[in-house]
Amino acid sequence: MATSATDYHGQTSYDRHKLDGHFPDWANKPNLCKKYPNLKTVPLHHEGIPDEKLSQVIGKKEMAKNSGSVSLKQLCQIFSLAYPLTVKSHYPGGEFLHRSVPSAGGLFPCELYATLENVPDLDDGLYHYSVDQHSLVQLRGGKFLGYDVMTSHSEASGKESRPLMSFFITAIFFRSAWKYRDRSYRYHLLDTGHLLENLLLPLKALGLRFEIHYDFDDSKANHFLGLDSQKEVCLAMVRVLGNQTSPKASAENIEDLPETCQNASQVSPKEIQYPELWKIHSATSLVRPSPDPPQDMISQTGRVPDSWEKIPQPEKWPREMSYAQSVLTRRSLRNFADQTLSESHFKALLAMLCAGDRHDAFQENSVCMGFIAGNVENIEPGSYWVDRAESSVGLIRAGNWISSMTHICLDQDWLARAAVHFFFAVNLEALEQTWGPRGYRYAMLTAGRLGQRLYLGATAMGLGCCGIGAFYDQEASALSDLNPESRMLYLLGAGQVKKQF
Structure with missing residues (x-):
C-alpha cells in the first residue's frame, strides 16, 4: 500500500529486468x-x-490591480486557447482529436470546469467545458464564487478579494489507468500541469490577475463539482481576482448534484479499479501548514556543480510564431533531424523556462530542472542543472549522454536524435519532509507546467518537442547523478525536426 509519495514512486518504477x-x-x-x-x-x-x-x-508581469469584470468575449478567448481541439486525425474505425496540450498515450484524463458570475448573456453558475463541442454545460445555477473550498492552511494572499471566476482541473483515473495502470497517477499530475499552464497563458495575455491553488479541501472541491470521487478528482484550481471583497462562505451546505452527474465520471462500461491510485491520491490529500520551503533543492537532489554560468537572454529572438498560433499548432513532434540546435534557440527555450512567476514561487521550489546537451551550439556536451531563479546553468558531468538516456527511456530511438533532453527531478524524502505527501503533487504539477512551456516554446520557433514519462527509474537517476533518495520525474527531448506541421 502506497502511504507516501516515496513508496508510490518506488512501487510504480520501471525495471529493465522486471x-x-x-x-x-x-x-x-x-x-x-x-x-x-x-x-x-x-x-x-x-x-x-x-x-x-x-x-x-510568458514573461508578462502580474497586473497591479484586480479586474472589474470579464466579458463573454474574454471568456470565449480563454476557453479557445486553454483546451481547444487542434487537429482531427482519421484512422480505420474512427478519428483522433488532437488538443493543444500533450497527454501520455493521447488519453487526456483532464477535464475543465468554471464557476462564473456576472458574465453578460450567461447565467451565473458552475459549468463544465465540453472540449469536443467547444461549449459550456451548466451543472449548477446561482452564485457560488463566495463559497470556500480552501483549507485553513491554504495560501493567504488575496483571500478577501471576491473572484470574478474560478477554474477547476480534474483528472479521470481510468482514462490513463486503462494503459498505464498504477503508474498512471504520475501522468494524471503531469497532464494537469500541462493544462494548468495552458490555462494561465490566456489569463496573462488578457491582463487578468489570478491565483493558483494546489492546496484546497479535496472532498469539498469534488463534492462541489459533482464528481464520483472514486473515479475523478480535482487536482488544481485557479481564481481570477475581482476588485471587490466579500466574506468567505462555507461549502458544506451545497446540495448534491444529481446522480447522473456523478455517473458522467465513468468513461467506460467495464472500468478496472487500481487501488494504488486511490491510495496515493488519499495520501496526498492532507494539506500541511505552510512550512519554510527547502532553500536549495538541487543540493539535496544530486551532485552540485563546481561553478555556474549565467545564460543571458538572447540578443535577438529567433523567428517566433504568435502566442495563439503556437497553441493551436502545438504537436508532439519527434521526427528529429540530426542537426545542431543553435545557441539562440537554446537560450530562448531556457529564457521561457526561467521566466519568473510569483504565483507559485513557494511550490516551484519543489522540483529541480536540468538538461543533457548533445548537439547544442557553444554548449559542451554533458549533463547540467538549471538554477531558474538566477537563469544559470552548472555542469554536473561532461560527456554526450543522449544515447545512454535514450536506452534508459525504453530504447525509443527517436529520442537519440534530439539535440537536448530537458529533465525534472526531486529528492522525494526532502519533498515529503517539507510538505508531506502532498508535495508530490507540487513537484509533478510544476514539472508538467514547465513541460508545456517547452512544448509551446519549441513550436513557436519551428522546433520539435516530445515528452517521456516512461523510463527505467533507477537507471535514469544514476545517469543524472542523483542521490539515492532522488528520482527523475519527467524528460522532454527538443531539437530541429525533419518536417514541420
Whole structure:
C-alpha cells in the first residue's frame, strides 16, 4: 500500500529486468470526452487574442490591480486557447482529436470546469467545458464564487478579494489507468500541469490577475463539482481576482448534484479499479501548514556543480510564431533531424523556462530542472542543472549522454536524435519532509507546467518537442547523478525536426 509519495514512486518504477507485458483492452477503451446528457448547453465562439509573441505572454508581469469584470468575449478567448481541439486525425474505425496540450498515450484524463458570475448573456453558475463541442454545460445555477473550498492552511494572499471566476482541473483515473495502470497517477499530475499552464497563458495575455491553488479541501472541491470521487478528482484550481471583497462562505451546505452527474465520471462500461491510485491520491490529500520551503533543492537532489554560468537572454529572438498560433499548432513532434540546435534557440527555450512567476514561487521550489546537451551550439556536451531563479546553468558531468538516456527511456530511438533532453527531478524524502505527501503533487504539477512551456516554446520557433514519462527509474537517476533518495520525474527531448506541421 502506497502511504507516501516515496513508496508510490518506488512501487510504480520501471525495471529493465522486471517489466511485465500489458496489453490494453481495446474493446474497453475509455471515452475521451465527458458527456452530461440532458443539461443546458451554451455554445462558445472561437475567439483569438491580439497578436503577441509567446515569449511576451510568458514573461508578462502580474497586473497591479484586480479586474472589474470579464466579458463573454474574454471568456470565449480563454476557453479557445486553454483546451481547444487542434487537429482531427482519421484512422480505420474512427478519428483522433488532437488538443493543444500533450497527454501520455493521447488519453487526456483532464477535464475543465468554471464557476462564473456576472458574465453578460450567461447565467451565473458552475459549468463544465465540453472540449469536443467547444461549449459550456451548466451543472449548477446561482452564485457560488463566495463559497470556500480552501483549507485553513491554504495560501493567504488575496483571500478577501471576491473572484470574478474560478477554474477547476480534474483528472479521470481510468482514462490513463486503462494503459498505464498504477503508474498512471504520475501522468494524471503531469497532464494537469500541462493544462494548468495552458490555462494561465490566456489569463496573462488578457491582463487578468489570478491565483493558483494546489492546496484546497479535496472532498469539498469534488463534492462541489459533482464528481464520483472514486473515479475523478480535482487536482488544481485557479481564481481570477475581482476588485471587490466579500466574506468567505462555507461549502458544506451545497446540495448534491444529481446522480447522473456523478455517473458522467465513468468513461467506460467495464472500468478496472487500481487501488494504488486511490491510495496515493488519499495520501496526498492532507494539506500541511505552510512550512519554510527547502532553500536549495538541487543540493539535496544530486551532485552540485563546481561553478555556474549565467545564460543571458538572447540578443535577438529567433523567428517566433504568435502566442495563439503556437497553441493551436502545438504537436508532439519527434521526427528529429540530426542537426545542431543553435545557441539562440537554446537560450530562448531556457529564457521561457526561467521566466519568473510569483504565483507559485513557494511550490516551484519543489522540483529541480536540468538538461543533457548533445548537439547544442557553444554548449559542451554533458549533463547540467538549471538554477531558474538566477537563469544559470552548472555542469554536473561532461560527456554526450543522449544515447545512454535514450536506452534508459525504453530504447525509443527517436529520442537519440534530439539535440537536448530537458529533465525534472526531486529528492522525494526532502519533498515529503517539507510538505508531506502532498508535495508530490507540487513537484509533478510544476514539472508538467514547465513541460508545456517547452512544448509551446519549441513550436513557436519551428522546433520539435516530445515528452517521456516512461523510463527505467533507477537507471535514469544514476545517469543524472542523483542521490539515492532522488528520482527523475519527467524528460522532454527538443531539437530541429525533419518536417514541420
